[in-house]
Amino acid sequence: MTVTTTKKITFEEYLTYDDGTDKRYDFNDGELIEVTPATVLHNDVMMCLAFFLQSAVQQYQLPYCVRVNSTEIFNGKRTR
Template sequence: MTVTTAQRITFEEYLSYEDGTDKRYEFNDGELVVITPATVFHNDLMMFFAFFLQSETNNSHHPYCVRVNSTEIFNGKRTRRPDVLVMTLTQKKGLGNQPDILHEPCLLVIEIVSPTCRSVDTVEKRQEYAEFGIPEYWIVDFLLGTFSVLSLVNGTYIEKVYREGDRIASDIFPSISLSMNQVMASI
């Protein structure tokens, strides 16, 4: 849901925006977009991926940082707060004590498809993340039982869809062993 303010706000105003509620927003070219709270199931999936990827990062000694629904990415017009995001440690250090917003592509984003936001998660964000240059985008659709890994090639995502016991392949995490069955069994 987009919240229309009396005046369009700037990105700098967004960074310190406070309306006295617990609502979370994304910035969309001067307007605020309310972020719907996640379901328990959605939160469980986010935490599974965060723990799984953090374990993989630690075991493989990747210089990565895993974030759950906290770091935003800003493409110059709008922000997005992916369910799970993987950035480099250099990117994390570069944030310092600034707002937790990346202005350059992270390595990987994961979106868990919400039934009420299906087209946002699978169409809008796909286009935005590709334009922003995010190398890998995972779409987890528990209603369809699919796990898609999208790899950016020449500005366009090439999608590979996995089901049930299929082991996914990731360029960012080449040694992982993960299937949709494992994901579903974990929650």
């Protein structure tokens, strides 16, 4: 991981930070740290877990929508 900011920023600035790329950053003690991309193995594990979670959601008719990078809860009006 690489520290990408030279000056410390606030958490509010972090929430609105956009460097014009699709890179992801962690916020640690006022500094932005670039998150390294997932490996092929990491992606395989995510896909496998998503498949099994989706199977359970369908089997038990749970109000969830499984996504590879997130899970949403349906409350009848919108997702959270």
